[in-house]
Each structure stands twice: as structure tokens, then as C-alpha cells.
Amino acid sequence: MTSTDEAHEKAREIVLAESVWWGWGPAEAHDPLPDSTRLLLARLGIPARPRPPVPLAEVRLPASRLPDPARAALAAVVGDGEVRVDDVARIRHCRGRSTTDLLRLRAGDASAAPDAVIRPADHDEVLGVLRVATREHLVVVPFGGGTSVVGGLAPPERGDRAVVALDLARLDRLGRVDPDSGTAELGAGLRGPRAEALLAEHGLTLGHVPQSWEYATIGGYAATRSSGQASGGYGRFDELVVGLRVATPVGGWELGRAPASAAGPDLRELLLGSEGAFGVITQVVVRVRPLPARRGYEAWSVPDFATGTRLLRSLAAGDLRPTVCRLSDETETVAGLARPTRSGGERGGGAVGCYLVTGYEGDDRAVEQRSAAVAAVLLAGGARRLGAAAGQDWEQGRFRAPYLRDALLDQGIFAETLETAGFWTALPGLYAAVRDALTTTLAAAGLAPVVMCHISHLYATGASLYFTVVCGEGDDPIGSWRAAKAAATDAVVATGGTITHHHAVGTEHRPWLDAEIGDLGVEVLRAVKRTLDPAGILNPGVLVA
């Protein structure tokens, strides 16, 4: 068994356990903040001070406003036991997993919790729920893994209508598998580990492994245009989608009759990224591949981020993308967050350069050919091999970042991420502008931020940038972060990046959507929403107003 198999296996076990209500993953998977990380942060002027979440009993939760007739009507569709209005269910479906979401929850603020949680069993029950919601004037928030980091799971204001979280967990079946065509039908509520386990029984893999993999769902991947850590080998999730089944307030809809078509616009691309605002994705037909015979990772040191970026450009332009490819900038390398199992990063004094991880999956020959060709480019460009063990470091810690964030929050230390992408020519300016915006804004609030970045998704024409910010909480961490994020997003728009590469729009990015797609783009989305959701019951305020 390769180390990835072990990591997948471990994640599969973890996912059986319910996550803590105030953070990520089960309690037993949490470790306290390592002393070395604590020391490093203290040296950077970010002292730790214990800040545990409030006890569950102290969480402030408004009374459920679900009217009795609506409750009865919902129960008639999904069954009595699948309409829950108890505190625990509601708190567990309160907001998503952005750091500001967690800060509110940890402080006992569950004011954005839904009034009820309903769990339909299948597509038809989802249609039934939408019919009831239309009749009873309910708001419906489709809920997959609950891992949104952009405010995709809570109406921006508590209005007059009762809000129900539509939890898709029971839509968890593997449908028809067509190995000759390389396609499989996956229920929207399947989480990453379970989807892979079911496909593995057929010798197949989806290969979509975002950091949220342990909890995020197939439907959520589609609704948010997710991109996984192995996007270089398997593609973004939108590239893996062959067909979609959707329940809308005006009826069911299926798309995807062929591998490619010229029958007008590709409407699958209108549902990918629709964030629950146009309909509820209930099933996705995905492209699958044979389980790779081999997986391998190795690590490199490149002289600096600019050199590394140019090297990655060469790889992408030469059609030589590794399955996994992740280049940390100097700060992320020094901070060691690129190797979360080794706190403090590379030591040894002097120029540490930038940490680069490359990974390959496939049959023996493909892995050997590709890794050799990539190595030739990297070595010619001044990269130095750190070896396979260093690569495994990243691999073994690939799902650990949200656990580390919980440990930081436990110590009153703020950590959050944002991401963008741009064409290769725009990338250096984009990188500098976002880093400066984050640093300046948070420093002005007296928070001594550490701003780190990595590139982890390569395209022929450009790449993604993923920023991580660690700083003290200060007096108003939510307000400080909002200001910093706004400044960073303004910088993205000004320097030609996209407002989000794989986190979606939600409520957080909506103020910049017109800058991204134009006023006409926003008008078109509104027209589509009016057509599919004429009563405006679906996820109001998310994606479009």
C-alpha cells in the first residue's frame, strides 16, 4: 500500500466520525499546537493565548421559526425523522468553515443557523421539498459537506422566511458505472473518501482531492467549481463532469448526452458554479479512470519564487504537468506550512529557497517518463532535489491544514486563506499586489501578519495563487480580516486575476462579481435564476442577489 492509500484509508476512518461542531474533523484527530510552531509564531510577534470554544450549551441560537404546517408538509415528503429542529442539528448546519464562520461559532454565535435541517432520500424527494418550500415561502439552503469558506451556506440577513438547510447526505449512492466509457454516476451527497471507496470496488478512481476532501461532497464540488490537489493529472472538477441531474423549483433537469456537443451553449457550465442558487444538484456523472498502479511524490528546492514560477510555466507550456505540483513562496517555505508534519520548515540557515512538491500517478511507465521529463526541466532550471521522503512529508500532511487552523484558533491565533489565478504574464504582479494588500491592511490594524503563498494549479496559460495569512486575533479579527480580504480582492481585480480560482462566490465575493463577469454577466445570471427559481427560494444572496 502506498502512502497515499494509507492517507486515504485514514481519512475514510476519520469521516465516519462526526466533526466537532466548532471546527474541522473529529475531536480525536486534533493535536495541540506544536511547541515549535508556537515558538516560531512568538518570534514573529504573534503570541499564543488560550481561546477555547464556548461549551455547546452556551451557544446562542434563535428559536426555530419553521411553522407547523410547513414542518408537517416537509415531513410528508422526507419522513418525520428527517425534519430536525433540534439545537445540535441546527448548530451543525450553521454557516460554513471559513475562519470568520468558526470565530463566530467558537464564540457561541449561531444566529445564522437554519430553522430546520431536512434530509431527503433522493432526487424526487428533493423536488418534493422544493415544492413545499415554494408553497410555504421557505428559504432553502442546499447543504453538502458544509465546507464553504465564502459564506455560501447562510442567507446574509435573517429575513421573514424560515430557512431550511437541505442536507444531501442521504444521496450517497454510486449509480451506473460504465467502465468502457470511463463514466460513473455519483450521488451529490457522497463525500470524497466514500466516493473513492465505492469506485475503488470497480478498480476506478475519480482523482479529485481538494483539501476539504474528507468532508466536501460531489454536489458541492460541482456547485462550486472545485479544484483538487491532483488537478494537474486529473483536471479540475468541472473538467471531470460529464453530466448533471438537478432538481429546480420548476422541475427536474438532466444534461450531458455526449462527450462533446455543438448543440448550443454548454449548459452544464451554467450549473457548475451555480452554488445552489439555480437548483439542487442531485447526481453528477463523472469521468473516472483506472486506479493508478503507482503514486510517487518528491520534493525540490528552487532558488526563489520567481524562478520557480518560470519553471512551472515551462512545464505547463510543454504539456509536462505533474499530477500534483505545489510551489511555496519563500515565506511559506520558511514557516514550514508547506510541510505541516515538520514544524518550522527547513532550517540550516542561509538561503532556503522555495519548497516545491511534485507528484505523479499512473502506470509505471507513464510515471517514470513524466517524472524524468519534469526532473530534466527542473534540474536545468536550477532546482535541487530534496528527495522522496520530503515529498512524502507534504503528502502525509495534505489534509491537515484545517486541523492546524483549529489548533491556532485554540491559541487565539488567526489563520485564513484566499486564492486567485491569472495568466502567466500577470502572475508576478498579481502575487505582489495581493501580498502587499494583505500585509499593509493587517499591519495597519497592528496584527503583524505572516503572509504566505503557493502555486498549486497549473494551466498552459497561467496558474493559481493560494495565500495563507496567520496573525494575532487582535480586538476585532472578523473586521480586520474583512478589511484585508476586501483590499486583497480589490488588488486582484486591479491586477488582472480572477476573484476566486476554486472557492466560489458565495456571499463574500459577490461585491466583486460585476468586476469579474461584467454587469451583463450579472444580469444574465439573474435572468437564469428568475427562470429556474422564480420565487427566489434557493440560497438567496449567494452568487446573485
Add this chain to the structure above:
Amino acid sequence: MTSTDEAHEKAREIVLAESVWWGWGPAEAHDPLPDSTRLLLARLGIPARPRPPVPLAEVRLPASRLPDPARAALAAVVGDGEVRVDDVARIRHCRGRSTTDLLRLRAGDASAAPDAVIRPADHDEVLGVLRVATREHLVVVPFGGGTSVVGGLAPPERGDRAVVALDLARLDRLGRVDPDSGTAELGAGLRGPRAEALLAEHGLTLGHVPQSWEYATIGGYAATRSSGQASGGYGRFDELVVGLRVATPVGGWELGRAPASAAGPDLRELLLGSEGAFGVITQVVVRVRPLPARRGYEAWSVPDFATGTRLLRSLAAGDLRPTVCRLSDETETVAGLARPTRSGGERGGGAVGCYLVTGYEGDDRAVEQRSAAVAAVLLAGGARRLGAAAGQDWEQGRFRAPYLRDALLDQGIFAETLETAGFWTALPGLYAAVRDALTTTLAAAGLAPVVMCHISHLYATGASLYFTVVCGEGDDPIGSWRAAKAAATDAVVATGGTITHHHAVGTEHRPWLDAEIGDLGVEVLRAVKRTLDPAGILNPGVLVA
């Protein structure tokens, strides 16, 4: 110079010459029907009888209905000389280049000709034309190369409003070239040969080479989701589009800020395939690649079409697609239409099997590695090498099919094509059903059809099927073909294919669009059209009603 370079060079010269008004390409590029083809068809019961087009002077053309105020307003935008209402300009912009379009034209029927032809110089002039059209209640038909084969260029009925063909020929500039990002801005009116010539000055290529390449335009490729003969290496045109600039009746619109984004639905995919119904594409930012150092073609014989199909599936599943890959079925192989420079196909009696062409473009090492890997799969699967010369046969004739059609029509012989695509598992049933539908319907009309097919676009999950039909004209070739096409499209829908893989919807496929994308899909397209073209001036009846 490789043979492809020569072919491109020849096409470049051809494109300087204006096409004949009744068919394809300049008169001097036409050859009479080869005697061997004539004999072969006679043996199949399809006798030749001369049927030349009527003289231009005998073409029946309704008087232009463009009102004087509208004409003056248009001239104020584009200049007097670019508003043409003369017969020749109008006849040259009458309908597209389907065989039924040509049959009507050759018989002197130009009843569907636009009332005027206007040629704006740039994006702003296109916006100006749309403003005039809205005010003056004109219908605007965007016109690129005029090569539509699905009725994409003429309103289905001659209504009350005057119709202007918006010819984009003057939007023919190469804009910003970004070699580091591998992108280039191309004017929508650029034809294939000219676009390649301009890019070649920068050492770059687009690599999009559909059969209509000599005349089709960049804007048309985007508006119809074109797919080229080298799609295995370069991708479909929609995969080559990075950004779009569009003029709509409600204003200009630009999309495409990054190589990938999760900022909601990908609205570029709503404009790709919009067929002039949502707006006029004025510029496309495309992905470009370095000019290949090497191009090579070879030909194979595989035992039968089913075996060949399975071999192509193996190649696609193993990520081993050749740049060009084209497998003819038994009938196409025997008829020799797969090798148009050699009429009569392979002789030698007995089982001829199926003709397969593979082509590669890239640097020496990539071409050698890929062709060797593909050859290993093909040889193991029972394919027999026919050699490079046989491959060159196809390559040299790659743009000849529309000229051959003209020669057939000159002899009273009907030839037309249709295409679809399906998942690998569906492909054999799709192939049989479409072939049977065409054969049965045309045979019932007493037309002794020859129905041929090839696969020319491979995907991991499936492939395209491209059918060519040759038969006698009979008394009512247009009516007979309509019936056959309807039966074939019904068969496509029933057996799980797409109604069009790369020819678009136009007016011809519209009756089946709801079967393809559902009633909700059609409603969504209508909502988008109402938003972008509220007065319904753009290409009415095409794509959506």
C-alpha cells in the same frame, strides 16, 4: 517544407480568390468529377447527368426592403461603401453551404438573401449597427465565413422586417500576442489561413483546422463550437478559447480574466455555441502554441469498423490520442472518399478492412514517442501499416470534400453530411441506428444511397461519428434529404447521441433541441436571449425561437 505547410500555403492562395457564388472555393480550384468516381457511382446505381448551376443573371432575388432612413443610419456608422444592396453582394450572403442551400442557389433561388450586406470595421461599429437595427426594427444576421451547414444564416421565414447580413470580414486583425501566457487576440472575421499566417509570424499556431478552414472564421468557430481535424492534439475550438469580446444589443461584454475560475458559472460557455442569437462575437482570445517542428501522417488498415472503434477507445482511454485520427468505416473505405485524391479506394479484392489515418504534430521527441506508443496499440490490435504515403493522401485531400461535392452536384448527384457523438458504450448502437435510418429513408424514396461514416474526434469518454451520404437527386432532393435527416436525428436522440457534435443547431436541428437539453434548457436559453437581445433583432429562429 512539410506537406501540411504546402497545403496551408495553397489554401492561403485560394482564400485570396473569391468563392463561386453557387458553391465552394474559386472556380479555378474546381475539377470535374473523376471518371473513376463516375464509374463507381454508376455501378452503385447512381448515374451522372449534367446539372450546371443557372447563370448568375437568372437568379431570382426579391427586391431589397431596406428602408432609406435605415440605410442612411447604417451608412453613418460603417460608411457608405460598406452598406451594399446590390444583387451580387446579397446573393453571396444568401444562406450557408449545406447541400440544400446549394441546390436552391444553383437552381436560381435566392429568396432568402438578406436585404443588405454591411461590413463594420470594428467592435464599436458593430455596437453602432446593433443600435441602428434596434431603432429601425431590422433583423441582423451575423456572417463570418458563410459556411453554416445547419441553416444558421437565414431567417426561417421572410417576415416584415428588413434583414441585414452583418459581415465581419473587416474584423481581421491579430491583436495582443502574449507568448509567455500562450494567448493571442484574434479578430472575429479572420479566416483560418489568414489567422495562421499572422500567428506564424510570431512562431505560433492555433492548430484549429476544420474542413471549412479555407473560409470559416474565428468568430464562427466560437459561435458554433467548431471542432477541427487536429482536435486530438489541439482540442476543440471551445477548449482553445480563453476570452471573448461580444457586442450585444444592450452593450459590449468581455469575459475571460484567468485560465480558470470558480467565480460562478463559466459564461464563456454560454457564448460559445450562441450562433449569433445572443450577441456578435467581435474578438476571441485564444490559446496558441509554438509552431510544431514536425508533422507526420500515416495510414493503417484495421480489420473492421468495430475493431477500429475499440482500438480508438483504447488510445483515448490511455491518453494516447494522435493529433489527427480518422477511422473510415467499410463503406467509406471502399468508396475511397477517405482518400479523395485516389478515387475508388483500395482495390485488390477481398476484405479491404477499414482505412485509418493517424497524424502527429509537435517536437521531434513528442511525435516519435506518441506515434510509437500509438503504433504499439494498433499493431497489437490487428492493424496493418499502409505507410506514410497513404497518410499523405488524406492530408493532401483534407480540404477537398466541398469541391468534390460541387463536382457531384454538377452531375446531378446529391452529397451531404451529418454528424453526432456519443459515449463509447453507446457508439455501436448509434452508428447502426443512424446508418439504417438514412439508408431506409432514402431507399424508400428510390435514391439508392451510399452511406459512409468515419470517426474523427476522440474523447476519453466517447467519440464523434461523421456520416456522408451520396445518392441520386431524384425529383425532390431537398424533401428527400429533409426526411432522411429527420429520421437520422430521431435515431440519434433515441440511441443516446448528441444532435450535433460540431455543426451547431441553426434552424435545422432546432426541433430536437429540447430532446438534447430539456425544456428547461430551452427556457434558459430564451431567458438569456431576452436579456441580451430584448428586441429580438439577432438571428431570429436560429438556436432558439
